[in-house]
Each structure stands twice: as structure tokens, then as C-alpha cells.
Amino acid sequence: MSKQYLSRGSVDNAHIVDIFSLAITDKQILSTSGASSIKVHSTTDADFPLVQSIDGAHTIGCHHIVTNGNGSRAITAGFDGEIKAWSCQDGHWAADTKVTADLNGADAWAIALSEDGQYLAGVTQAGRINVWDLAADGTRIRDHETKGSFGTCIDLSADGRLIASGHEDGAVYIFTTETGRMPFSLSGLVNPVRAVAFSPKSKILAAAGDSKVIVLYDTSSGEQIANLAGHSAWILSLSWSDTGEYLLSSSFDGKVKVWSMETKTCVATHSETDKAVWNAKWLPKVGKTEGFATAGANRSIAFYREATG
Amino acid sequence: MAEPSTIQTLEIDDGRDPSVQEFINNMLASLIHGLSQSPTEANLSITLKRRAGPIACILNPITAALEASPRAETYRRYSWPGKTAHEAWKFTAILRILAILDQAIRTGQLISKRDIYYIDPDFFRLQSIVDRIVDDLAYTIGVNRTALNVEAAAKGLVTGDFRLIHDSHVLIDAQSVIEDSLIPRIEDGDKIDISRVRWVLVIEKEAVFHRLARISYHTRALAGEGIMVTGKGYPDFMTRTFLRAMSDSVSSQSRHPPRFYALTDGDPHGMAIMSTYKYGSAAHLHQNARLSIPRLHWLGLRVTDIIAVPDVLGDTALLSLTTRDRKKIMAMLRNSPVWAINGPEPEWRAELQRMLVLNLKAEIEILYGCQGGLEGWINRRMFRQE
Numbered sequence: 001m002s003k004q005y006l007s008r009g010s011v012d013n014a015h016i017v018d019i020f021s022l023a024i025t026d027k028q029i030l031s032t033s034g035a036s037s038i039k040v041h042s043t044t045d046a047d048f049p050l051v052q053s054i055d056g057a058h059t060i061g062c063h064h065i066v067t068n069g070n071g072s073r074a075i076t077a078g079f080d081g082e083i084k085a086w087s088c089q090d091g092h093w094a095a096d097t098k099v100t101a102d103l104n105g106a107d108a109w110a111i112a113l114s115e116d117g118q119y120l121a122g123v124t125q126a127g128r129i130n131v132w133d134l135a136a137d138g139t140r141i142r143d144h145e146t147k148g149s150f151g152t153c154i155d156l157s158a159d160g161r162l163i164a165s166g167h168e169d170g171a172v173y174i175f176t177t178e179t180g181r182m183p184f185s186l187s188g189l190v191n192p193v194r195a196v197a198f199s200p201k202s203k204i205l206a207a208a209g210d211s212k213v214i215v216l217y218d219t220s221s222g223e224q225i226a227n228l229a230g231h232s233a234w235i236l237s238l239s240w241s242d243t244g245e246y247l248l249s250s251s252f253d254g255k256v257k258v259w260s261m262e263t264k265t266c267v268a269t270h271s272e273t274d275k276a277v278w279n280a281k282w283l284p285k286v287g288k289t290e291g292f293a294t295a296g297a298n299r300s301i302a303f304y305r306e307a308t309g
Numbered sequence: 310m311a312e313p314s315t316i317q318t319l320e321i322d323d324g325r326d327p328s329v330q331e332f333i334n335n336m337l338a339s340l341i342h343g344l345s346q347s348p349t350e351a352n353l354s355i356t357l358k359r360r361a362g363p364i365a366c367i368l369n370p371i372t373a374a375l376e377a378s379p380r381a382e383t384y385r386r387y388s389w390p391g392k393t394a395h396e397a398w399k400f401t402a403i404l405r406i407l408a409i410l411d412q413a414i415r416t417g418q419l420i421s422k423r424d425i426y427y428i429d430p431d432f433f434r435l436q437s438i439v440d441r442i443v444d445d446l447a448y449t450i451g452v453n454r455t456a457l458n459v460e461a462a463a464k465g466l467v468t469g470d471f472r473l474i475h476d477s478h479v480l481i482d483a484q485s486v487i488e489d490s491l492i493p494r495i496e497d498g499d500k501i502d503i504s505r506v507r508w509v510l511v512i513e514k515e516a517v518f519h520r521l522a523r524i525s526y527h528t529r530a531l532a533g534e535g536i537m538v539t540g541k542g543y544p545d546f547m548t549r550t551f552l553r554a555m556s557d558s559v560s561s562q563s564r565h566p567p568r569f570y571a572l573t574d575g576d577p578h579g580m581a582i583m584s585t586y587k588y589g590s591a592a593h594l595h596q597n598a599r600l601s602i603p604r605l606h607w608l609g610l611r612v613t614d615i616i617a618v619p620d621v622l623g624d625t626a627l628l629s630l631t632t633r634d635r636k637k638i639m640a641m642l643r644n645s646p647v648w649a650i651n652g653p654e655p656e657w658r659a660e661l662q663r664m665l666v667l668n669l670k671a672e673i674e675i676l677y678g679c680q681g682g683l684e685g686w687i688n689r690r691m692f693r694q695e
Binding site: 016017018020034035036059060061063079080081125150152168192233234252253276278297 | 613616617629632635639642643650655658659662663665666668
């Protein structure tokens with residue numbers, strides 16, 4: 001069964017170069033790009049107005065932005081190698097100089113923030129996985145070594161129990177946060193992995209990349225549950241819907257797909273652009289309607305919602 | 310002042326001989342120290358070890374080679390202000406050449422002895438004087454001339470239909486040139502006529518140039534007749550002067566001016582080389598205004614060009630960035646106004662950032678294996694840019 005998602009509008013040329021990362025809070029969408037500012041758009045108004053532009057956040061651009069569950073904290077990773085923290089009060093974002101200073105010298109390429117915003121996980125270009133406790137002056141509480149392949153992506157499970165990382169050599173690792181051990185080794189992919197994402201209930205880990213398939217792992221056994229094939233280009237991002245019923249993926253050829261977890265099939269494909277969609281993310285549900293946002297090399301943020309009735 | 314030191318570290322990382330930078334640094338440090346002393350105590354001088362003349366050569370019985378006799382080395386000291394005006398001038402000439410070499414080494418630019426002479430011919434007076442100082446410096450430091458980033462002569466190559474004219478005399482009519490020739494020196498008052506071609510392709514790599522020249526791509530391209538030029542990596546002044554003269558000649562032509570394209574590797578060096586052609590080099594800022602080629606278009610290679618067709622080329626076509634590549638990209642984004650966020654080339658900036666995100670680079674040779682080969686790819690790409 002296929003589903004329909006309708007275009008709900010877009011913010012054209014939100015940035016002047018490629019948008020690399022999106023973060024979603026209950027009322028806002030934060031985006032970072034090859035430009036130096038972080039843009040904050042409202043998702044509660046029909047025309048997605050710009051509510052704030054944090055200029056000069058990262059001089060030579062920013063490749064990752066993550067937020068915690070209630071949208072009070074954001075962490076960004078810039079091309080200059082700097083990690084910065086931001087805090088939100090009444091919908092307005094400001095630099096969190098204390099946490100930024102605590103994270104001075106922290107080495108990470110891809111980052112993930114725990115649901116409560118206390119723990120920041122990062123994976124380095126040398127494949128090292130670190131966890132910092134932001135409630136304890138940014139103390140590094142975990143330091144896991146892998147085989148040294150570039151760490152392209154990382155995720156923390158919503159229950160805080162697991163960390164997963166994806167690497168350029170195709171490896172996917174899972175660590176238990178409590179013990180810092182790998183409960184099992186995953187079979188991994190043949191080509192570079194570019195996205196890993198835990199399902200909301202932390203039972204499934206999805207991984208994808210240049211192999212063009214999405215691999216689903218059972219997080220209790222490490223077994224592969226399914227391979228979702230259908231993309232014809234490299235997969236750049238993955239996002240789970242709130243309920244875990246649907247998985248969203250975006251790829252290098254501009255295609256965005258929605259996959260049903262019930263049937264393990266693709267139920268919708270969108271191709272508004274032929275340029276890389278660096279990031280696609282589900283938005284908070286409005287009533288019963290689900291929707292998502294996409295952004296990438298066409299420099300715009302596009303919004304979609306489920307067709308109802 | 311953190312930035313220059315980063316650049317310096319990077320360059321030493323590059324496998325260059327650190328003794329050169331050390332020599333230059335020590336020399337400059339001792340001169341600055343001398344300046345801070347009182348004139349009577351100060352010893353502002355440069356001492357050069359001179360290569361032995363022909364008489365002091367011996368035939369080494371072991372190597373059977375003509376070598377310098379061990380005792381034939383002589384030292385010459387040049388002081389400032391010196392005993393004569395000539396000595397003062399010589400001291401200044403050595404210092405200026407040191408500064409030029411220092412910049413060349415730190416920015417990774419190759420420079421020829423002729424380039425150095427033409428920076429200020431009135432001051433240096435004779436090409437042979439520059440040659441001698443460069444050779445003496447290399448000999449004093451104990452390295453090969455190439456360690457100073459100085460190369461022999463003109464290195465650029467050109468093939469295609471152009472005419473070099475001086476005072477209505479045709480000096481060169483390149484129509485008859487079959488494969489390639491060294492780029493000619495452009496003197497004041499020279500005119501270049503390229504009215505018979507539709508395009509000019511600037512190629513980073515010599516091997517790629519030869520491959521295209523061998524099949525006479527400049528006469529067989531779908532876009533019509535053209536001219537191909539390579540500076541063999543970072544271009545020297547002669548190559549840039551020649552290209553600029555061609556570009557200037559186009560401005561005065563009216564209809565359908567030929568298009569200028571750059572074809573470089575999809576990696577930080579390729580991008581930096583394209584930037585050197587189009588905007589100039591950081592090492593010779595005062596020269597750039599008369600050497601830049603604003604009309605240069607980016608033909609390729611973009612990393613995204615390759616990702617679009619990986620099935621045809623195989624995933625081996627793509628290479629991971631090295632740590633040095635990533636540092637180079639970050640330095641380019643940070644330091645050069647060409648890649649700045651409000652700069653003239655947002656696409657170039659985005660391309661460097663995409664390389665970082667994907668951790669990938671691509672070499673032009675990859676295109677040999679694509680449909681229609683390298684020439685097929687260039688044909689398609691030139692039409693898309695028309």
C-alpha cells in the first residue's frame with residue numbers, strides 16, 4: 001500500500017550553499033550549511049517564517065546540528081573542527097558559552113545528543129567514539145576505539161542504553177553505554193555507511209550508505225532483520241517517525257523515500273530535486289498527520305505532509 | 310598570527326626538505342637581530358658558499374664524475390650597507406630572492422628563475438645575476454634547486470591554433486604545430502590572435518594534456534576547434550601570462566568569443582590550481598592583477614560528477630581524503646577570500662565542503678573509463694556549459 005505526502009511549501013534558498021544538517025524541535029526547525037549561520041524557522045506557521053538567524057556560528061560552515069528531546073539545547077559541529085553549544089529559552093536561541101568552553105578541544109565529526117541533553121556522543125575522523133557528560137563540565141566519560149576508519153555517523157538510542165556508529169569502511173558498531181562494551185559485532189555493509197538511526201523504542205538499528213540499501217538490525221541480538229532496497233544512489237540520511245512505523249531516507253540523487261516497517265516496503269518516493277538531499281527528518285505530528293522536512297544541495301528546506309482522507 | 314604557522318607546518322609535512330625553511334628562518338632571524346643592535350656592533354651580512362669554478366673541478370676516481378674539488382669552495386660575505394653601492398645592492402638582491410623563495414616554498418608554488426627575474430627586471434638587471442644567486446643559495450643550504458621550488462625554464466605546454474604577433478610581424482603561427490610546444494614568452498607589445506578557435510581548455514595535469522593532444526582533441530572536439538594549455542600543476546608566470554594575453558585578445562573580439570575552461574582534479578590541490586589561474590596566487594599578490602583570468606569557467610572535475618555514475622566507473626574510482634587533504638581544505642576555507650562565504654565562488658566553497666562531508670576526492674584519470682572516454686565527457690560537459 002502506498003502513502004501520499006503532499007508538498008506543504010518550502011523555504012527557498014534558506015542558505016546560500018548546501019544545507020548539510022537539520023534538527024527538529026516541537027515548534028522549530030534548525031538548519032546548518034556551508035554558510036556560517038544557523039537558521040531557525042518556525043514550523044507552526046503555514047509559511048515557515050525565519051524566526052532567528054544565528055550569524056557567524058561557524059565561520060567556515062557547519063556539518064552537524066543535533067538537539068535534545070525538549071528542544072532546550074542544540075550542539076553543532078563545524079568544518080573548523082569546533083563543537084559549540086546553544087540553549088533555547090522561549091523559542092529564542094543563544095550561545096551556551098559554559099558548555100562550549102567545556103567542549104573546547106573535543107574531537108568529533110558526527111555527533112548525537114541524548115534525549116535529556118546531558119550526554120553528547122561523537123565519532124572522530126579516526127573512528128574513535130567519545131561520550132561527554134555535559135552536566136559534569138563536559139567530562140569525557142567514554143572513549144571507545146574502533147578499527148580507525150572514518151566515523152561518518154553516530155546515534156544514541158532514545159532510552160540512552162546504546163550508541164551506534166557507522167564508518168567509511170562499511171563497519172557498524174553498537175556499544176552499551178553502561179558498560180562501554182560491544183554486546184555483539186554487526187555484519188556491517190560493503191561500502192561506506194553514511195547514516196545510522198535507532199528506532200524510537202530502541203529495538204531496531206537502521207544503517208545505510210553507498211551500498212544503496214538500508215539494513216535493519218535487531219538491537220537485542222545483532223541479527224539482520226531486513227534489507228530495504230530501492231534507492232538507486234547513495235543514502236545520506238535516515239529518520240524514524242515518532243511511532244516507529246515509518247522510516248525516512250534521503251539520497252544523493254535527490255530522492256526521498258518513506259518505508260513501512262510493517263511491510264518492509266517503500267510506500268512513498270519524492271523527487272523534487274535532482275541534487276543531493278543531505279538530510280531529511282520527520283516533523284512533530286500535527287494531530288494525526290505526519291510530515292517531514294528535507295534539505296540539501298538545492299539550498300532550500302522543503303516540507304511535506306501526509307495526505308489525509 | 311596562528312595561521313601562517315599552520316601553513317608552514319603543513320608544508321613541512323609535505324615531505325619537503327625542512328633545512329631550506331630553517332636556513333631562511335635563521336637568516337631572517339639573525340638579520341632582524343642585527344637590526345636591533347647599534348650600527349657599530351651590528352653585523353648585517355649574508356654569507357654564501359660559492360660553487361667552484363671550472364678550474365677547481367676534479368674527476369672523482371670512484372664515481373667517475375666531474376665533481377667539485379674538496380678545497381675549492383669559497384665563501385663570500387655580503388654586508389649591509391657594505392663598502393660599495395654594488396655590495397649594498399647585491400645584499401638587497403639576495404634578500405629579495407630569499408623572500409620570493411620563502412613565499413614560493415610556503416605556498417607550494419613552483420617558480421622559475423625567469424619568473425624571479427621578471428618580478429623586477431630593472432632591479433635585478435640581468436637574468437644571469439638571478440641565476441647565480443639562486444644557484445649559490447641552493448649550494449649554501451646544500452640542497453637541490455628544486456628544493457627551493459625553483460624549476461628550470463618554462464614548463465607550460467600549449468597546442469592549438471594561435472598566432473603570436475609583434476608589430477604586425479607574425480612571430481609564431483601555431484597552426485602547423487602538431488602535438489605540443491612550450492608556452493612562448495609574451496613580451497610587451499605582443500598580440501595573440503585566437504580568433505579561429507571556439508574554446509581554450511586549461512588542464513592541470515601534463516599526462517591528461519598529452520592524452521588529449523595525442524588524439525588532437527583540439528581539432529576534433531564537438532564544440533569546434535580549440536586550444537589546450539597545461540601549466541603542469543601550479544602554473545608558472547609564463548603560463549599565466551600567455552593565458553592572460555589570450556584572454557585579453559578575446560575582450561576585443563566581438564561575436565562569439567571563445568570560452569575558457571579549467572579541468573583539474575576534484576581535490577583540494579586541483580581547486581587551488583584552478584584558483585591560481587583564475588584569481589592568482591597568494592605568493593605573488595602584486596602580480597595577480599595582470600595575470601588573473603576572470604573569464605575562466607569550471608569544467609570539472611567535481612566529486613559529484615563521479616558519484617553520479619559510480620556503476621559505470623566502479624567504486625574504486627573514488628579516493629578517500631588524506632588527513633593532509635582535509636587540513637588543506639580547511640586552510641583554504643579559512644584563509645582564502647576566494648572561498649569565503651561572501652566570496653565570488655560559492656560553488657567552489659560548497660564543493661570543498663562536500664569533499665569533507667563525503668571524505669572523497671576524484672582524479673581526472675577516472676574519466677578515461679567512462680562512456681566515450683575523457684574526450685566524450687569533455688564534449689558533453691562543454692555543451693552543458695554553453
